[in-house]
Amino acid sequence: MEYSVADLIVSVLAEFGVKRVYGVPGDSINPLVEAIRKSPSVRFIQVRHEEGGALAASFEAKHTGTLAAALGTSGPGSVHLLNGLYNAKLEHAPVIALTGQVRSDTIGFDSPQEVDLLKLFDDVSIFNRQIINPASAQRMVTLACRTSLLGKGVSHLVLPVDVLRSKVEANEKVQADLPHVEYVFDVKKAEEVINASSKPVILIGGGARGASHMLDEFAERIGAPIVYSLNGKGVLPETDPKVMGGLGLLGAKPSSIALGGADLLIMLGSSFPFTEFLPKGIPTIQVDIEPANLGKRMGVELSVVSTVEKFLLSVKPEEKQDKYYLKLQDAKREWLSELEQREKAMETPIPPQALVRKICEELPPEAILVCDVGLVTLWCAQNLRLRRPYAFYTSSWLGTMGCGVAGALGVSFASDKPVIALVGDGGFSMTMMEMLTAVKYSRPIKVVVFNNSKLGLIKIEQELMGYQEYGTELHNPDFAKLAESMGALGIRLEDISKMGEAIRELIEADRPAVLDAVINPNEVPASPL
Incomplete structure (x- = not known):
């Protein structure tokens, strides 16, 4: 039977267990989006920025261990994928990136939106190819999927728009079964x-x-x-x-x-x-x-x-x-006693240590936690003392700010368990538009924004290096009102006496929700040394 190359790509993704593809449609990638629209088993998730899509795919793959996918159109759409894909690379998460390209007969002539994607994606990928001949498309996509899963990394395919629309016979069986690895040691x-x-x-x-x-x-x-x-x-x-x-x-x-x-x-x-x-x-x-x-x-x-x-x-x-x-x-009791001095402080502005401790007390038993990068990472590392095993994810190797909302979105699509993101105001501002994606697709992620109007970790870094704090102050909107304008539940927390009530309202919400928690900007983590 004759298929378009785009249809064939989507059918191979389905064979490898891909349930959804994150991205933004347009131009050269439209044939692939159309093929996803017709697919009974693969769903297109329209994100607001390709970086958010790649981060969502990275965290989904990290959570499930299965192949996740993101796409971008020629030029800027594909370039935007890179940060999220580097997160997947460094976390050894199997992700396939599908990038559109201008017509194959115009490559090399400085066409609009033409970017040398093979060169651009070479470092981030363990498999990096362009489909040139439609007859080899099925085998090429199969190899990309297998390499990503076996190598636990990013595979990248460049897809010229004319190749995507080409017709081809699908007469090979997709080899989606992976070899079993037996570990032998002394x-x-x-x-x-x-x-x-x-x-x-x-x-x-x-x-x-x-x-x-x-x-x-x-x-x-x-x-x-x-x-x-x-x-x-x-x-x-x-x-x-x-x-x-x-x-x-x-x-x-x-x-x-x-x-x-x-x-x-x-x-x-x-x-x-x-x-x-x-x-x-x-x-x-x-x-x-x-x-x-x-x-x-x-x-x-x-x-x-x-x-x-x-x-x-x-x-x-x-x-x-x-x-x-x-x-x-x-030694452990003394350390906990030191931490509890600030965790139990009933003050306004709210000590972030107290906020983290209360979140920990209110966590649902099956919750999945996603932590953004910044000073919030230190609060979670020290003060989020989990009382049972939990799945906890962050961008630990790339250390990319803005991973919290998009990462929580990807995990939420792959799980029916409650997903809670703990993010700083700086990180939230970078990818907060993906709350619109959560609302559109009814993914009830819960986001706690640690709002200190400051890039707090960078302030500490500057001071430790002997510099004055500079360029770290943030002019923030009311994140709760912003969330409400997106169709999510927005909660503003400024009074510590309302903290437990606000956290419970957030967790119990039946839709995406944001808790804008105003915290003390002058708190510093306890020294572990």
Whole structure:
């Protein structure tokens, strides 16, 4: 049967489980949008800016582990995708980017909206091709999808408009089944190294998601305190006595103390980049599914290519009677007491620490949390002490402001669980137009704006570097009224005595909602050192 290349592309995406494509229609990408319109299984999500679409796809892929898609038309539409795609690249999220291009017979003649997209997308992509011959389109799209899923990264296809409209026979079976990977490693060696230690510490990252129960049992067996990178937040409840908190400048004092006394470091699903916070001169076991991450930043005693789940299921060290984590409970209590001084302060303007603590108390048990980048990241890292395992996502590697609303949107499309975004006023202003997308498609995301009228983290950075604060003040609208004008629920919070009521109203809303919380701009996070 004869199809257009655009129809064929959409059918291949469907075979690989793609449920939706984020983007803005127009010009050279219109044939693909028309093919999506006719598709019974792939939906087009019209975002307000292609960056928001790429961020939504990145967070959807990170949450589900399945392939997500975003598109942009020739020229500016495709250029706008790049920031969100870099987030996917650095988070190892499988995303396919489909970019329109001018007619193939006009490429190279400086046509309007002509951009060398292959050159532009070369760094962000692990697969970067242009479909030239319609006869090879099905195979090319299949290879792009497989590469993205197997390589956990961005695939990019350039699609000239005339090629998209070309007719072609579809006579190949799409090979959407991926090969099974079996991990084999020296279990006995791992057990020997762990058995020889008396004060092991476990550092977890995003690779430990989904292994909460096994991790809890393993850590208890060897008496190991658990510290986490930001991507590992939410894997275990922070009320667990084994969990010391985060590590680094976003971390907790008990984590530094635990590592300072450790005689073995076990890194599970983490390629923690700030090695100055890691102990020197002790053996390290590193477990990661990506071989290139092993020993990338520091020497390790034992490199294990494996999922965290497979490692925890396979390695059965002797149970330690003397539990190292029990010796750290006083340090943990002192740290929590220090944090609680500001968390329990009943003041106006509202201390952001108190706002985060109250949000944590009101969280629905199945909520998914998306945190934007900025000073809000530090408040969440220190003061959002989760009482059960939660999915927690942020732009931890690219560190892009504005990821909160778009990221929450992508996760919400892929889940029926409540999604709550915690964002600063600077980050919210960058992508707040995607609240219109949430309203249009009835995605009931809940957004808490930490409104201090300031780029707070940049202010701290400037001062730490010995500079005066400059260029950080923000002139903000009333975000609650703005949300109402978009069709969302808008709540303005200025009085701390109304805080619990406002948060509950936000969470219980049956539509997209924004809580504009005016906070004290002069608060600084507690030092973890």
